[in-house]
Amino acid sequence: MRQLIPLTWRAVTLLGVFFVVLLLLVLTxxxxxxxxxxxxxxxxxxxxxxRTTLAETIRDPAELEQALAARKGELEEFYGLHTPWYxxxxxxxxxxxxxxxxxxxxxxSTDGSSRIxxxxxERLPNTMxxxxxxLVIVAVLGLGLGLFVATRPGTxxxxxxxxxxxxxxxxxxxxxxxLLILVLSVNWRLLxxxxxxxxxxxxxPWPRFLDMAQxxxxxxxxxxxxxxxxxxxxxxxITLNIAQEDFVAMxxxxxxxxxxxxxxxxxxVAAPPIVTGLIFGLAGSxxxxxxxxxxxHWQGMGRLYYDALAGTPDENVIVALTFMFTLxxxxxxxxxxxxxxxxxxxxSYAD
Amino acid sequence: MRVSQVWQALRSSPIGVxxxxxxxxxxxxxxxxVVTFPEEFGVRFWSNxxxxxxxxxxxxxxxxxxxxxRSSVEHWSATLTEPTAREERGRTILTNYPIPYALxxxxxxxxxxxxxxxxxxxxxxxxxGLTLIRPDETRIxxxxxxxxxxxxxxxxxxxxxxxxxxxxQINAEASVITFIQEFLTEEHDLQLDEAxxxxxxxxxxxxxxxxxxxxxxxxxEYEFLFQTASRTPEDSVGAVQIVVGGDSYGSLGTxxxxxxxxxxxxxxxxxxxxxxxVVSLTSTLLGTALGITSGYLGGAVDTAIQxxxxxxxxxPVLPLxxxxxxxxxxxxxxxxxxxxxxxxxxxxxxxxxxVLHMRxxxxxEAIQGLGSSRVxxxxxxxxxxxxxxxxxxxIFSAPAAILAEAGxxxxxxxxxxxxxxxxxxxxxxxxxGVYVGYWWWIxxxGLLIVMVALTFMLISxxxxxxxxxxxxxxxxx
Numbered sequence: 001m002r003q004l005i006p007l008t009w010r011a012v013t014l015l016g017v018f019f020v021v022l023l024l025l026v027l028t029x030x031x032x033x034x035x036x037x038x039x040x041x042x043x044x045x046x047x048x049x050x051r052t053t054l055a056e057t058i059r060d061p062a063e064l065e066q067a068l069a070a071r072k073g074e075l076e077e078f079y080g081l082h083t084p085w086y087x088x089x090x091x092x093x094x095x096x097x098x099x100x101x102x103x104x105x106x107x108x109s110t111d112g113s114s115r116i117x118x119x120x121x122e123r124l125p126n127t128m129x130x131x132x133x134x135l136v137i138v139a140v141l142g143l144g145l146g147l148f149v150a151t152r153p154g155t156x157x158x159x160x161x162x163x164x165x166x167x168x169x170x171x172x173x174x175x176x177x178x179l180l181i182l183v184l185s186v187n188w189r190l191l192x193x194x195x196x197x198x199x200x201x202x203x204x205p206w207p208r209f210l211d212m213a214q215x216x217x218x219x220x221x222x223x224x225x226x227x228x229x230x231x232x233x234x235x236x237x238i239t240l241n242i243a244q245e246d247f248v249a250m251x252x253x254x255x256x257x258x259x260x261x262x263x264x265x266x267x268x269v270a271a272p273p274i275v276t277g278l279i280f281g282l283a284g285s286x287x288x289x290x291x292x293x294x295x296x297h298w299q300g301m302g303r304l305y306y307d308a309l310a311g312t313p314d315e316n317v318i319v320a321l322t323f324m325f326t327l328x329x330x331x332x333x334x335x336x337x338x339x340x341x342x343x344x345x346x347x348s349y350a351d
Numbered sequence: 352m353r354v355s356q357v358w359q360a361l362r363s364s365p366i367g368v369x370x371x372x373x374x375x376x377x378x379x380x381x382x383x384x385v386v387t388f389p390e391e392f393g394v395r396f397w398s399n400x401x402x403x404x405x406x407x408x409x410x411x412x413x414x415x416x417x418x419x420x421r422s423s424v425e426h427w428s429a430t431l432t433e434p435t436a437r438e439e440r441g442r443t444i445l446t447n448y449p450i451p452y453a454l455x456x457x458x459x460x461x462x463x464x465x466x467x468x469x470x471x472x473x474x475x476x477x478x479x480g481l482t483l484i485r486p487d488e489t490r491i492x493x494x495x496x497x498x499x500x501x502x503x504x505x506x507x508x509x510x511x512x513x514x515x516x517x518x519x520q521i522n523a524e525a526s527v528i529t530f531i532q533e534f535l536t537e538e539h540d541l542q543l544d545e546a547x548x549x550x551x552x553x554x555x556x557x558x559x560x561x562x563x564x565x566x567x568x569x570x571x572e573y574e575f576l577f578q579t580a581s582r583t584p585e586d587s588v589g590a591v592q593i594v595v596g597g598d599s600y601g602s603l604g605t606x607x608x609x610x611x612x613x614x615x616x617x618x619x620x621x622x623x624x625x626x627x628x629v630v631s632l633t634s635t636l637l638g639t640a641l642g643i644t645s646g647y648l649g650g651a652v653d654t655a656i657q658x659x660x661x662x663x664x665x666x667p668v669l670p671l672x673x674x675x676x677x678x679x680x681x682x683x684x685x686x687x688x689x690x691x692x693x694x695x696x697x698x699x700x701x702x703x704x705x706v707l708h709m710r711x712x713x714x715x716e717a718i719q720g721l722g723s724s725r726v727x728x729x730x731x732x733x734x735x736x737x738x739x740x741x742x743x744x745x746i747f748s749a750p751a752a753i754l755a756e757a758g759x760x761x762x763x764x765x766x767x768x769x770x771x772x773x774x775x776x777x778x779x780x781x782x783x784g785v786y787v788g789y790w791w792w793i794x795x796x797g798l799l800i801v802m803v804a805l806t807f808m809l810i811s812x813x814x815x816x817x818x819x820x821x822x823x824x825x826x827x828x
Contacts, residue, residue, distance in 0.1 A: 016662045021671060028678050166812060170804035172754050174761055175776065175797035178785055186788045193786060287669035291758055295780070305673060309763055318677055325670035333665070 010337050014330045021326040025319060026093060030085035035092075038315050039079045047072055101320035107307060116320045120301065124328070126196065127300035130216065131289050134223035139278055141228050146235025146274075151262070153240055161236070165229035174291035177222040181295070184218065191218055194297035219296040223288055227281065234277050239270050279336050286329055301325065357739050360817040367813025373806040381621035392618055393768045397610065404518065405592075406609030407461040409784070410600040411791050422456035426597030431577070432590045444584055448577040448591045457568040459553050461596035462523075465494065465577070468516035469589025473508050476500045477581035479588075481521070483556060486571025489538050491556060492530045493521050493575075513589075522552040531555055604791035607782050612775070616795055619772040623753050623803050626683075626771075628745075630690045630752035635744045638695035639737060642702025647710060647729055657703065660696035668693045669758070676764045683766040686759060690752050698744055702737060709733055743818040747811040750804035757800050772796035 029035040050071055058064045073082075080088035101116035109119045149158045185193035192198065192215050202208045242248065243266055251265045252258075290302030297303060301321060308317035361367040389396065396402050407426060416423035429450050436447040454460075465481055476498040483491045496519070501509050511517075521527055528548050535541040535548075539560050548555065551566060557573075558566035575593045579586070603613040645656040672689055679685050709715055710733075718728055759765060760773025761780070779785060779792040 013658070013661045013665060016658070017665045020662050021666060024671065025674065028675060032678055034678050166808050167801075167805065170750055170754075170801050170808050172757055172761075172797070172800060174758065175800065178776070178780060178793055179797065181785050182788065182790055182793055186786060283665075283667050286667055287758075290669055290673075291761065294762065305670075306762060309673070309677065313677065318674060322670045322674040325667055329667040 007337065007341050011334060014334050014337075018326060018330045022093060022096075022323070025322060026089045029319065030089055033085075034315065035085050035089065036081065039081050043072065043075045043079060043081065046075055096320070096323055101323070102316045104308075104317050105312070105314045107304070107314060107317060116317055119304065119317075120320065120324050123299060123301045123304050124324075126298060127289055127293065127302060129212075130219055130223070130293065130298060130300060131285050133216065134220045134227070135278070135282070135285055137220065137224050138228045138231055138281070141224070142231035142235050142278075143274070146232045147239060147262075147267075149232070150236045150239035150243065153236075158236070161229070161232055165233035168226050168229040171226055172291075173222055173226040173288045174295050176225055177219065177292055177295035180218050180222055191215075193218075194295075196297075196299050215296075215298075219292050219298055222295075223285065223292055227284060227288070231277065231281065235270075235274055238273050238277075239266060242266050242269050245269075275340060279333065279340070282332060282336075283329065286325065354738050354742065357742060357814050357817055361810065361813050364813040366809045370806050370809030370813060373802070374810065377620060377624060377803060377806065380617070381624055384617050384621050388618060391768075393770050397615060397618070397770045398767060400608050403605075403609035403611070405464055405466070405594040405596075406605050406611065407596040407598065407600050408605065408609045409607045409789055409792070410461065410596075410598060410605045410609075411789075412602055412604040413597075413599045414602075415604070415791065416599055422458055423599040424454070424456060424458035424460050424595075424597050426595070426600050427452060428592060428594040430590055430592040434588075437584070443580045443582065444586075446579045446581065446586075446588075448579075448588070450575040450577065450591070450593050452573045452575060452593070452595060454557055454568065454570050454573060457570065458598060459568065460557060461553075461598050462594075463493075463521040463553065463556070463596065464518060464594045465521055465575075466516045466518045466592040466594070467512060467577075467588060467590070468592075469513045470498050470511040470517070470587075471508055471589075472498070472511075472581060472586040473583045475582040476509070476511075477579045477586050477588075480578045480580070481519075482576045482578070484574040484576055486569060486573060487559070489534070491534045493527055493556075494519055494524060495526065508585075516590075522556075527552060535560075603795055604789075606775070606778060606789075606792055607784060612792065612795065615770050615775050616772065616799060618770055619775070619796070619799065620803070622683075622769055622771050623756075623800070626687060626690075626756045627749035627753040627803065627807065630687050630694070631745045631748040633687075634691045634694040634748060634752075635698060635741060637691065638698030638744070639702050639741055641695065641699040643706055643729055643733060643737070645699065646703035646706025647725065647733065653703070656699060660699045663693060664696035664700070666693065668755075672755070672759060673762060673764065676759060681764050681766050683769050686756055686764075686766065687752075690755055694748060694751065698748075702740070705737060705740070706733055709736060739814075739818050743811060743814050746807050746814070749807040753800065753804050772800050 047068065051068060054064060054067055054071070058067055076082050080091065099117055101120070103114045104116050104119060107119055108114055109122045111118075113119070145161065149155075149161050152158055181193045184190045194215075196215050197208070197211050198215075202211050248261060248265050251261045256265075289300065290305055292298070293300045293302035294306040301324065304317065305321055308314040308321065361371065405428065410426075413423065413425070429452070431448045431450055434446045434448050438445050438447075467479060470477065470479075479494070479496045479498065480492070481494040483493055485491070496517075498511050501507065528545055531548050531552065532543065532545075535543060535555070541560060554566040557569060559569045561567040577591045577593075579588055601611050601613050603611075603616060605611055606615075641656050641660070645653045672693070675689055676686065715728060715732060718732060723731075756765075756771065757773035757776070760771050761777045763777055763781070765771055765774040765777065767774075773796075775796045776793065779789060779796075784792045
């Protein structure tokens with residue numbers, strides 16, 4: 001059970017990440033006066049509605065003003081505007097922790113709900129489709145090609161993969177996406193330039209899935225193109241380093257077949273850092289998906305960010321999304337760490 | 352290992368030399384931009400649509416039509432400040448400002464505009480008129496305009512359009528259609544209705560009716576005759592400018608509001624270098640300082656710093672960057688500060704383990720035994736050994752900062768007072784330039800981002816074998 005201690009540390013760290021982000025959100029909202037501004041706007045909007053209803057029942061202007069002022073006081077107390085932000089925001093934090101994320105101003109889910117949690121839950125699977133597909137492709141290609149080149153260091157193929165990795169590291173994912181649109185969908189009209197389905201979307205499940213798959217080709221391609229190079233390079237370097245260790249030379253000296261040396265002696269040692277690299281790649285892939293979804297109008301959480309930022313920005317949605325992104329990221333990371341731990345109990349997190 | 356070894360490795364490797372060469376060129380161009388570009392270029396010029404009003408909109412580069420074997424109409428503009436002739440006709444004085452123009456290649460201009468500034472008169476407001484004299488000696492009246500008469504409480508002499516010049520987009524003026532109708536009936540005996548003329552004003556002005564009913568370009572020497580009709584000889588016009596919009600523009604084309612992309616892209620270079628170098632230098636300094644402190648002091652400080660770096664290193668950066676910039680406001684300094692705040696942990700962890708390794712070395716132990724202070728040991732003995740790593744890290748982390756700023760700009764969170772490549776791309780994407788194939792608006796800014804990021808990559812690849820740090824990747828995009 002001693003081995004569980006490092007795992008616990010990882011969990012504590014990730015929990016720490018979560019609370020630091022939460023704290024940062026709250027402090028930023030409070031110190032900049034942003035929280036007050038949002039709530040005042042909400043109160044102001046409700047007051048305008050109340051004025052029209054109250055004006056129908058109360059005729060005397062002085063009495064109306066009095067009634068409105070009283071109502072405004074009630075509303076301000078209800079939203080906690082009468083106290084400074086540091087008294088009010090802890091309550092907000094607990095509400096957010098219960099996933100009560102508030103209402104969006106103009107964004108809606110397909111069934112018309114304005115509750116942010118509904119909108120996010122509707123978009124989340126779309127983001128997951130994009131992220132997992134590209135992550136799986138990157139992992140498969142990275143492992144396959146990385147191990148392949150590692151057996152042929154210094155060949156033209158090895159060198160061109162290193163060059164490819166260096167160049168793609170310098171290319172913004174979203175720009176590749178735009179280029180692909182420009183060339184493949186505007187110029188050659190091969191693939192749709194954006195969205196998730198054709199209009200109108202096919203009704204039957206199978207054609208509908210194929211339609212979505214067709215729309216997913218370009219976004220997935222751009223994410224894979226940019227992140228596969230560095231990953232192949234990493235797999236290659238890790239494997240090469242291990243292949244030079246003494247115990248590998250020993251295995252070869254014993255006369256073991258090359259196949260067995262590679263699969264048992266090298267890969268078993270190389271596996272942990274390779275998988276760790278992939279787990280850490282998740283962060284990049286999450287950020288990449290925000291920008292890629294924006295480029296391809298993919299109705300995921302990233303595109304939601306863009307929609308909330310464009311035009312009149314929707315503060316509630318932006319705060320909620322930042323929170324949800326962190327929550328999901330920390331959640332997936334934790335899940336992977338635990339899985340990783342149980343799949344390979346020899347894994348040590350020590351330096 | 353010494354800093355000089357790093358320099359040696361850089362000079363002896365071809366990719367290192369290439370990287371250095373590229374960096375030198377970029378620095379020189381940046382210096383040129385910093386010296387020659389006007390102050391507050393972003394606010395006063397780039398983000399000011401009035402400044403670009405006389406440029407063709409969304410025009411490809413001049414060399415682009417030639418590439419496809421097509422001829423293009425060059426963008427042309429001329430300004431006249433002094434009249435050439437004056438004649439008196441009864442009580443009015445006619446003043447002539449003839450501006451010659453040659454249409455050399457078959458094609459249609461994209462627009463035609465007249466700008467008049469600083470009109471001065473003593474008593475009665477002058478009348479302005481513009482006539483096009485064509486190569487075949489035919490004349491088309493283009494515009495007649497009366498300058499606003501004095502109000503009752505005003506006293507002369509009067510000045511009009513001094514601060515805000517009077518601009519006419521001739522091809523979009525309603526009156527030009529009537530003039531064209533008259534012209535076509537008289538010269539060609541052609542009756543076209545308003546809609547037909549409206550859709551081909553410029554084709555008619557710079558062409559003749561062909562056999563198929565379409566208008567064919569009429570090449571040759573044109574003249575724009577601008578005239579004023581005034582009462583007193585002292586009445587004057589400050590400047591008359593005619594612009595014939597080309598169907599291509601400059602070396603890199605224009606965007607949808609006519610901004611010269613070459614200027615914006617040039618301006619983006621020093622900004623990108625500044626972001627890359629300032630962010631990587633500051634975050635490397637911070638990371639190294641924290642790493643040394645953590646490794647050398649140990650104890651509670653070490654634990655605190657290490658836990659902090661663990662947490663910050665695992666934060667999903669982009670969502671938080673978006674949030675903070677949205678709340679605090681898009682400002683380049685804020686962007687850079689936030690980028691620094693999130694990019695130090697990798698280095699802090701790495702430097703700490705290096706320091707731990709060195710601290711236990713016999714040399715350091717001996718020095719400490721001789722009574723050197725902690726600060727002196729850190730400064731004189733540990734820091735110099737870390738220096739090469741430090742330099743490598745600055746170069747290695749610069750692309751990440753440049754790419755991060757570009758990504759934020761692309762989401763619309765760029766500093767509006769300072770144009771960057773990311774912002775140019777954002778504009779091209781948001782206004783739909785991608786979907787109509789404005790490649791000159793999309794490809795160059797991206798290529799430039801890649802070029803600058805790659806320059807730093809090349810240099811760090813060249814010094815990597817020497818430094819061989821387990822360079823951990825800093826947060827990307």
